[in-house]
Amino acid sequence: MNKICLFGASGHGKVVKDVATSANIVVEAFIDDYPKSENLHEVPIVMSEKMTNYEANKFVISIGNNKIRKVISKKIKNDFTTLIHKSAIISPTATIAEGTVIMNGTNINADATIGKHVIVNTAAIIEHDCQIEDFVHISPNATITGNVHIGEGSHIGAGAIIIPNITIGKWATIGAGAVIINDVPDYAVVVGNPGKIKKYNNE
Numbered sequence: 478m479n480k481i482c483l484f485g486a487s488g489h490g491k492v493v494k495d496v497a498t499s500a501n502i503v504v505e506a507f508i509d510d511y512p513k514s515e516n517l518h519e520v521p522i523v524m525s526e527k528m529t530n531y532e533a534n535k536f537v538i539s540i541g542n543n544k545i546r547k548v549i550s551k552k553i554k555n556d557f558t559t560l561i562h563k564s565a566i567i568s569p570t571a572t573i574a575e576g577t578v579i580m581n582g583t584n585i586n587a588d589a590t591i592g593k594h595v596i597v598n599t600a601a602i603i604e605h606d607c608q609i610e611d612f613v614h615i616s617p618n619a620t621i622t623g624n625v626h627i628g629e630g631s632h633i634g635a636g637a638i639i640i641p642n643i644t645i646g647k648w649a650t651i652g653a654g655a656v657i658i659n660d661v662p663d664y665a666v667v668v669g670n671p672g673k674i675k676k677y678n679n680e
């Protein structure tokens with residue numbers, strides 16, 4: 478049986494652990510330097526200085542913040558694995574890179590490509606030919622229609638809809654429930670229906 482470690486003993490970490498369990502993968506430890514308890518759902522939480530005890534384990538970073546996930550990914554020397562909930566429906570022609578977590582009830586269709594350390598959260602839909610770059614988070618129930626490109630680190634809020642052929646830049650934020658009908662520049666925060674730029678993440 479595969480054994481892995483999760484970096485981050487948060488609420489998101491609990492859900493990622495459930496994804497692993499559904500795929501018959503055992504989480505041996507959570508790594509977290511700011512633990513709120515000794516265990517989380519019966520899995521021990523250990524400090525990062527003890528990570529050497531888990532040299533053979535593959536890792537997944539179970540932290541929801543895209544920027545922090547990127548920083549941590551550069552520090553961990555272990556290999557990363559991909560976690561896919563058993564209820565996810567994924568086309569055989571879709572590709573999913575390491576470190577990415579695909580949660581329950583998701584649909585990922587033909588020729589979609591999903592980068593490293595991406596979160597495809599509960600019941601999100603990623604349609605055919607989409608390109609999702611590294612460190613993106615697609616929140617619950619978001620619908621990414623066909624041939625959409627989402628740049629590194631962007632966060633798509635819960636229930637947002639992106640119409641076909643749109644390009645969303647890097648480190649952008651799409652508000653919960655937004656409907657995106659125009660391309661979105663890097664770092665933009667876009668809300669509403671139709672989506673309008675509210676501000677920029679680097680402001």
Ligand SMILES: CC(=O)SCCNC(=O)CCNC(=O)[C@H](O)C(C)(C)COP(=O)(O)OP(=O)(O)OC[C@H]1O[C@@H](n2cnc3c(N)ncnc32)[C@H](O)[C@@H]1OP(=O)(O)O
Nearest residue numbers: 598616617633634635650651652653654655666668669675
């Ligand atoms: C399992 C999980 O929980 S996964 C997590 C999923 N998380 C999400 O989906 C959260 C998505 N985040 C949002 O929608 C946020 O509201 C953001 C990122 C768009 C904006 O957050 P903040 O930067 O804190 O902005 P703030 O709350 O100050 O709002 C700024 C303005 O945008 C408006 N606004 C914020 N969010 C939205 C929204 N989703 N739709 C429409 N308008 C919005 C506010 O009313 C405010 O308007 P005003 O300037 O006219 O008063």
